[in-house]
Amino acid sequence: MGYIFYLAALGTVGGSILYYWLLQRTSAIFATSVTYLLPVAAIVLGAFDGEAIG
Incomplete structure (x- = not known):
């Protein structure tokens, strides 16, 4: 469960830092x-992965 919090926090904080x-x-x-x-x-x-559009 801790890894989900880690990934969510890293994505949010990292994305915000890069945006600013x-x-x-x-x-x-x-x-x-x-x-x-x-x-x-x-x-x-x-x-490229072969997924259908739509």
Whole structure:
């Protein structure tokens, strides 16, 4: 059970730190536009894995 808490905390804290680090070094528009790439990357990786779209 501890590993689930560890992974959740690491993902939340690590993601927040990386987001704010990116926000300090770039513009807010660029930092938030990165979130639009996540669904596209997921579709591409799923296609390489042989998953069906839809």
